[in-house]
Amino acid sequence: MTTLTYHEITNAERTEKVRKKLLSLPPSCSDFINSIMMTTSPLTRMAYTIDLQTFCDYAAKEIPYFASKPASQWTDEDLGQFTARDLNGYAGYLTLYFKQNEKDDEKQKVLRNHECGVMRKLSSLRSYFDYLFKNERISGNIAALVSLPKLHEKPIMHLIGEEVEKLLSVAQDGTALTDVQQRYHKLTRTRDYAILMLFLGTGIRVSECVGIDMDDLDFTMNAVLVTRKGGNQVILYYPDEVADALKQYLLERKKIKTDKLHQNALFLSLQKKRISQRAVQIMVKKYSSIAVPLKKKMSPHKLRSTYATRLYHATEDIYLVADALGHSDVNTTRKHYAAMSDQRRRDAAKSVYLPKSSICANIDPSDDKNSSK
Numbered sequence: 312m313t314t315l316t317y318h319e320i321t322n323a324e325r326t327e328k329v330r331k332k333l334l335s336l337p338p339s340c341s342d343f344i345n346s347i348m349m350t351t352s353p354l355t356r357m358a359y360t361i362d363l364q365t366f367c368d369y370a371a372k373e374i375p376y377f378a379s380k381p382a383s384q385w386t387d388e389d390l391g392q393f394t395a396r397d398l399n400g401y402a403g404y405l406t407l408y409f410k411q412n413e414k415d416d417e418k419q420k421v422l423r424n425h426e427c428g429v430m431r432k433l434s435s436l437r438s439y440f441d442y443l444f445k446n447e448r449i450s451g452n453i454a455a456l457v458s459l460p461k462l463h464e465k466p467i468m469h470l471i472g473e474e475v476e477k478l479l480s481v482a483q484d485g486t487a488l489t490d491v492q493q494r495y496h497k498l499t500r501t502r503d504y505a506i507l508m509l510f511l512g513t514g515i516r517v518s519e520c521v522g523i524d525m526d527d528l529d530f531t532m533n534a535v536l537v538t539r540k541g542g543n544q545v546i547l548y549y550p551d552e553v554a555d556a557l558k559q560y561l562l563e564r565k566k567i568k569t570d571k572l573h574q575n576a577l578f579l580s581l582q583k584k585r586i587s588q589r590a591v592q593i594m595v596k597k598y599s600s601i602a603v604p605l606k607k608k609m610s611p612h613k614l615r616s617t618y619a620t621r622l623y624h625a626t627e628d629i630y631l632v633a634d635a636l637g638h639s640d641v642n643t644t645r646k647h648y649a650a651m652s653d654q655r656r657r658d659a660a661k662s663v664y665l666p667k668s669s670i671c672a673n674i675d676p677s678d679d680k681n682s683s684k
Contacts, residue, residue: 317522317576317585318538325353329360336360336367337385343442352541362435369404370397387448398436398457405429426460433459468606469617475511478602482507487601495581502578502586503594505560509535510595510611512553514618514636516540517588517611524575525564530554539637547635619644 315323333341340363344356351359367382374397377385405428409419424432433454440454470478480486482504485496496503509515519537527536533554534546549557569576569583576585592610599609606613615636623632633644 314571316538317524318542321522322353322542325357329353329357332360332364335381335383336363337382337390339385339387339390339443339448340367340439343439346442354540358431359435359438362432363439365405365432366401366436368410369401369408373400373404387443390443391449393453395453395456398433398454401436402429402433402457402460405432426462429460430462433457467616467620468608468613469620470603470606470609470614474603474606475617478598479504479507479511481598481602488597492597498581499594501560501563503598505556506578506591506594507598507614508553508556509549510614511618512549513547514615514622515547516615516637517591520611521578521586521588521591523577525561525577526575527577528557528561530558545637 329344333344340360343363344360347356347359367385370377370393371382372378376392377389405424408422410422411419437452437454437457440449440452443449444452481488483500485493485500488496506520509520513535515535515537516539519539522538523535529535532548533551534548536544536546538544564577564579567579567583569579573579573583573585578586578591580586580590595609595611595614600607603609619632619636622635623629626632629641629644633641636644638644
């Protein structure tokens with residue numbers, strides 16, 4: 312019997328989750344998801360399904376017409392009753408709403424979406440209504456009338472040289488960890504350091520990192536085989552420092568016995584199972600909160616930004632950075648790694664020649680009074 316890979320198992324689990332969620336949604340939602348089956352990944356289809364479920368929950372709670380019967384019984388005729396006002400109301404609803412806690416029926420989770428979250432959910436709704444309209448299941452695409460929020464650019468968070476060194480130092484020696492954290496740190500130090508080095512040395516995604524198997528590593532070429540978001544496999548190369556960290560971890564990893572399902576997984580949790588994406592995210596946040604306390608929202612993705620920024624500064628080749636990150640469109644690289652341009656802006660300021668003013672000729676830069684003026 313062929314052993315399934317981590318990504319095959321993950322995709323199967325996501326597909327099963329989508330099928331279960333669709334049972335409580337209008338039949339047209341299933342038709343829509345099936346229509347994009349061959350052009351999207353299971354993760355994308357799950358995101359669409361969750362967004363459609365959020366919309367149906369909103370309609371059932373906020374619009375009297377849709378409260379009379381469960382969403383699974385909504386017909387195409389029912390869907391044609393939505394108005395632009397209803398959908399604009401949904402955009403406002405997304406900024407603050409409540410959802411039943413699956414673990415505790417008596418509690419509700421408070422959920423908030425910022426610009427990006429509202430944009431994605433409205434885009435999902437537009438795609439769904441566009442499908443219904445093109446297939447002549449509704450008379451008009453009312454979702455097309457709803458304006459999408461304007462996204463404001465945010466500064467890209469990344470680590471500079473000293474911060475990278477501090478992060479790795481904390482991961483190595485456990486400085487400033489609590490007593491409880493230090494007990495676990497003795498067991499995970501080599502693993503955590505290897506993971507951080509892999510992020511900083513390759514720009515790998517967290518999903519790609521946790522999916523690595525031991526036989527995906529090739530130390531003769533300093534290379535690792537990873538599976539990208541779309542399912543394509545690619546070989547990434549890493550420097551000797553990353554190779555050393557991985558070799559050190561493998562000395563411990565090979566001594567750990569796991570069940571058959573996780574026996575080839577490279578990075579393991581303390582439960583001797585393949586480490587989860589959530590566990591890696593928590594680990595990165597733990598060390599970065601000590602090493603760079605002002606950058607509280609540090610994450611694996613921001614370590615990826617750090618790699619991209621450092622690579623661009625070293626090569627000034629945006630296409631090389633895009634290829635290394637697995638971006639099919641270089642504009643994605645420019646958008647998400649705008650910090651790459653910071654050094655070039657500084658260099659540009661120094662490159663512009665302007666004649667020196669006689670007014671400023673006698674100003675002493677060390678004079679605090681003149682400097683303040």
